[in-house]
Each structure stands twice: as structure tokens, then as C-alpha cells.
Amino acid sequence: MASASDVLHRQQSSTTSLRLSRFREIGIIVFLILVIGITLIFKPDFLRPINIRSILLWVPLVIIVATGEMMVIITRGIDVSVGSILAFSGIVVGMVFRDNPDFNIYLGVLLGILLGAILGIINGALIAWAKIPPIITTLGTLSVYRGLVFIVSGGRQIDPNHVPVDLIRWSQRGPFGLQWLPWVVLIALGVAVLAALFLKYTQRGRNIYAIGSNPDAARLRGIPVETTTFLVYLLTGAAAGLAGILYASRFGFVNPGETGVGFELTVIAAVVIGGTNVFGGSGSVLGVVLGSLLLGTISVALSVLGVASTWQLAVYGFVILLAVSVDALIQRELRRATTGE
């Protein structure tokens, strides 16, 4: 009995879900305005150029890696080894620069991406074909890759005078020498745009959503589940590799025991806050960019307000829990509206 009331219900619930899916991005923006507003009350000059610059320099690393991490989470996986991959790429390429001062920085970037991709390939192969659960695999490689960083570097850090000046300049100036829009920001936006196009307009990109939305159906529909799973870890590794070089550019050093430690938490926070469903199947690059921006703003606001940096992790944690709770509530309402469960 597909009565008129059924049809009406269906239409209502589809508009509700539409409204709620938009709600996420708008929610982040509202929250962002809230954070800025509150900070402005205590520090009226919060939006000084120097603080905006701090925010802009904070986000690129997160955006780049979080874009990859989002794809992993869409496939119902997780990659906690990104911080170690970032450090590995940063330290190896840093050593190459140190030992060959004339090394082409673009080749260096390429090398960093390649190294990251190789470590990502190891993750991907273990997860896709050896069928080891993602959390176990990447928890293992988190330690293994970090160990490699120490072994390769002998525990020595890459100092600022070893990082090519041109590379450091990527974090200082942008096109036409613009100070407020450094190249690293544009690189991150470029990565985000490419990822968004990939996810929207290629079959491989759509397959990522499909295998996260219903893995059994994906397999029966002939979607290459293993290859696709492998690909997302490879891409995330490559993204972390690129981020390693940009880390050297931004901070001017790479330290085996410090660089990228705990970075996975920030990245996962950005992905989750950005509205990616932790149970897989949905997520958007725009959400991740906004999520990163929110975290960056909170981070800078906290330091401007004089809150100790040790508190920052707790604040991230709180924001993640808030985001996930709001999500859970929305999901429950949606389910109730559509199925009565």
C-alpha cells in the first residue's frame, strides 16, 4: 500500500537528510565564528595579520594528510601511521639536502612523495591483501616507521641550515611575493581540489565511497575492493610524504623524536570534525578543509589567549567528542524518521 502518506513521508525524510547533510558544513562555520567571537572578546586584536598567518600556516599540513585520511576512513579503515611517514619522508629528504646542498628542491619534493607512497604501499598491501585490520597494521607501522626514522638519521635532527632556503621560502611568501598567502597554503588547496575532483569525477574515486558504503554489495557488483583499499593507503602515504617536506619548509627542522608525533590525532580530528562518517561511506573534502581550519583557529586562539599548549590536545579531544556526539544524534533522528528503529 504505497499510499500518498508514504510518499509524503519519504519526501519529508529525504529533505530532512538533505538539510542535515548540509548542516555539517554550516555547523563547522558557525562553530568557527563562535570560536573567533569568543576569542575577540578577550583579545580584540585576535584577527591581526600575524595571527591569521599563523592559522594559514597551521592548516596546510593537516589538510593534505587529512584528505588522504578521509579516503581511508570512508572505506571504513584508519591510518594512524601518518605522523611517522611524515617524519620519515622529512628526515630522509632533509638528509639528502644536507649532504647535497645543490639538490633540486622539486626533485626533493618528488622523492618525499615517493617515500611516503612506498610506506603507504606497505600499509595498503598488509590491509588489502593480507587482511590485517587497519588499526593493527598502522599501529604496527606507526612504531616501525618511527624506528626507521631513528635508524636512518642516527637520532640526529635536520637543522635549519640544512634545509634549502628556497624551500623555507614556500612557507614565507606566495606568488608575486605575497606575504599573506604563502605557497604552502596554495599547495594544500591544490591537493584538496585535486582530491575533490578525483573523488567526484573518477570511477576509482566513486569506488572508494561504494566499498565504504556497502563492502558486500561492492564485491558482488564487481568493484575491485582490494585494489581500491590498497589505493587509499598508498595515496595517504604519498600525502604524508609531501607533508614531510612541507614540515621542513614550515619549521626549518626535522627532529626524529618530535616531528609528526601525535600528528595522526590532529589529522583524524580534522577528518571527523569535517563530517566524515566514522563508519564509512561518506565524507567530503570541503568538510575536511573546514575541519582543519577550525582546528587551526582553535589552536592559534588558545595560544593567543595564553592557554598552555599542553591543553590543546584536550581541547581537540573535546571538539572531536562534540562533533561525533552531534553526528550520533543526527544519525539516530534520521534512522527514527526513516525506519522507526
Added chain:
Amino acid sequence: MTDKTPVIQAKKINMAFGGVQVLTDVDLSIYPGEVHGLIGENGAGKSTLVKILAGVHQPKSGEITLRDDVVNIPDPQTATRMGIALIHQEPLTFPDLDVAENIFIGHQPRSNGLPRIDWRTMYARSAEILGSLGVDLDPHAKVRGLSVADQQMVEMAGALSRDATVLLMDEPTAALTPNEVEDLFVIIRHLREQGVAIVFISHRLEEISAICDRITVLRDGRWVGERRPEETTTDEIIQLMVGRPLSALFDRGINHKTGEPLLEVQGLSRIRKFQDISFEVRAGEIVGMAGLVGAGRTDVARALFGTLNIDRGTVRIQGKEVHIKQPSDALAHGMVYVPEDRQHNGLLMPMSVSNNMTLAALEKISIGNWLRKSREDQYAMDYVEKLRIVLRNVDQPVRELSGGNQQKAVLAKWLMAEPKIILLDEPTRGIDIGAKAEVHRLIGELASRGLAILMISSEMPEILAMSDRIIVMREGMISGHFTREEATAERIIAAATGQTLQEA
């Protein structure tokens, strides 16, 4: 029939899962422009057979011919490329993606020459295909939240978008309402006219005879006959399916002594699940609950047991109003629920038989806070004997038992809690006929001991043979109420499907 050569032909297919033979020398030929019914009891091997044709399973031996070539179908992808599409019992859709993508996933239209997906063409062609099926669905709508029938249409549209010439439908009507079934039949007939070869699996004989051009009957993994609907009778088909006349099934007999009402339900409602459900079950009585899959019967049982909240209504147990918020409340009032899905809701598969059996009565086997293994084994052994469960020993993992014995183990678990009221959900689904009779005998015994039993079942013979009274549900409401004397299969089906009966 229409053409001389079959589109697809399976010869002497053999298949085994973990040492259990599920198909033995099965043959099947499907011609273009034909709807071929595949019928048989649960476990007869129907699904396995179509899954082999769709590349999901690999046969142990046998040959598949596509048109004139012997082919090997190693995976679903290959089957898809050959034009073979499988519509699953439970629609296999992607809830996070929209309708158009669900149709075209894996073969999205591209902008000329580029790897770029052409979304506009995809939406346009989706609308076109859905239109040709006569389905009113927005290609932009997310699939999450669509009805099962609509999701099935999306899957059918997907098959058409890939130009499928062989359409394998595994119980497509199991979760549909009668009107939705009619809509589906219109589409199936339309596809048949276009020369698509269709395999149609169903349990419902009346559907099979309404839509099929030929019927193949399977029993216990073997081919037992092929008939044309106009040349056969329902009785003959049933006899082929069951291998014996209907009367050989367990019959509990009539005129049981019943006592006070133990369970009284008044106006129970839950939004989008069921409305205004009222009935009672007396001591010593078995009340059968009939209806189509998805009519809301399981939800009523879950609500009574406290795993689904109710919006309105009252429940009385032994005359006292109770508020059951969680299963432990139900247990405290002496009511247990034996769910349909043993695998997910009934048993902890890797744990031992004795661990499983004593789960609902831990206080009986413990001293203080400590469980006593010796008592556990003693209790388990006791029930193994009572219920005649066949096993090596009670420490055996429960997953190693056969379906029938697993079902008895679930029963044992709840019987150990010494309930007054038992809610049974499809107590014999997926177990073989011999074990079925055993379970039926057991249920009968429980009733004669003065327990109140509500038995949800989709199997007509079971409902008719076991129940003292029969409640029929349709679309979340009670649509019929029969005493044992009044009940006939026709009346129950009419109530379950909302059709009026032409009878004197």
C-alpha cells in the same frame, strides 16, 4: 519455448560447503523471453545455484554454457560482463550513494574520451531507465531510506543499464507488499517481452504459478522435476518440494486445555513499525502469528521483549501491568524471546554448547559470584537429554552443531530460565524436515506443561499444525484472527496479503 537454444544452461552442477553437499548433479536451462521459476524448501539449494550462475560461488564440478559456449564464471565481475545479473534477496545497494550512482556504479558514463564521469548523462539515463520500468524515483535521491521495493527497482535498473540478458532474482518478493509484488510482476512481464531470460525464486507457490512459464523444483540439492504451471497442481508441486504428502508433517491435534491469560497486549504501537496490536496468550496455548516478511511480527516480539521501545500500549503479564524496557525486565517477568536469526541474535557461535545454554540462567550454576563448571555441565547435559540434542560433548563449540540442533540449543538456553511465556520467532527456519518435527514436538510439550507460547512463523503448514489460535499481521496491523477450526491456508493468506477471498 520461444527460442530453440537456451541463453544459459547449467549441467550436472555439484557444490559443497565445508564438506556438506548442497547441490548434486543439478541441471537448469533458461531460454530467452522466459520466466523460469525455481522452487524448493529452505536449504534446497536454489540460492546456491543462482549464485553459481552469477559467479559468486564456484561449483565443485559441472558445466555452464552461455549460448553455445562453455564458460567459466570466476567472479561476479565476469558474470556482469557476460550480461548475467543477480538481484539479491536483500537488495544490495549503497545507502550513501544516490539512485543514479547505485544504478551505474562500476560503469558510469564518461565524457567522450576522458576518464571523467559524466554526471549529467548518468542522471538523464537513470531517469530514462527508471521511466522505462515505470518507476517513479528521483535519480538524485539517496538510497538510504528507500523502501525495499524501491531499492529492488534500483537494482533492476542497474541490471538493465548493463544490458543484462539473464536476470536471476533470488526471492525478490520476500519483503514486498502485495501491491509491490504486482508492480514487480508488471516489470518482469515487460522484460520477458524484450527477450530477457529470467530466473525467479520464490517460496510462494501462487506467485510462481502466476508469473512463470516453467518451474524447476529442487529438493535437498537435487533436481526433482520440471513442470509447466498449466500442467500441474499446487499439490503436486508441494509433494515434489517436500518429498512426501503434506499430511506427514507434525500435527499437534486440537482441543488443548488452556488456563488463565498469561500475556495480554493492548493497543501496542510503535511509529513506522506497528499499530494498535492487541491479543492475549493463555497458559497452555500456542498462538500462531502469521503474515508476510516485513509485516511487523518480529518488531512486536522485540517490543514485548524490550529491545524496541513502544510509543503506546499496555502489556500485562499474569494480569499485572508491566513496563518492559530491556530484556532483563522481560526475563524477570518470566518471558523469553527466541529470535529468528540464531547466527546473530541467538547463539555465541565460537563458545561451547554448555556456555551458550546456561547464559540466561547463570544464577543457577553459580555459587556466590562464581560460576561452577561442574554445575554448568550438569545442567547442560540434562537439557541435551531432554531435548535430544545430537552432539559430541557439551564443550563442543555451538557452531559445529547442525541447524536443528542449534535451534534446540537456543531453546534450551531459554528453557533453563524457566519461563512462563515464550516468544518464538520462526522456530524452524532453515532446519531440515526431520529436525523440524522434533522442534514441533518440543513446542507442543512446552504448551502442555502450561506455558504460553507466541509463535511467529511464515510457514503455513507449521502455523496450521501447531496453533490453537492464529493472529495474522499485515503492514504493522492485525488483519485477521482465527481459531484453529476457522483457519485455512487460503484465509490466512488472504488476511496476510489484504486480498478478499471469493468463497461461499
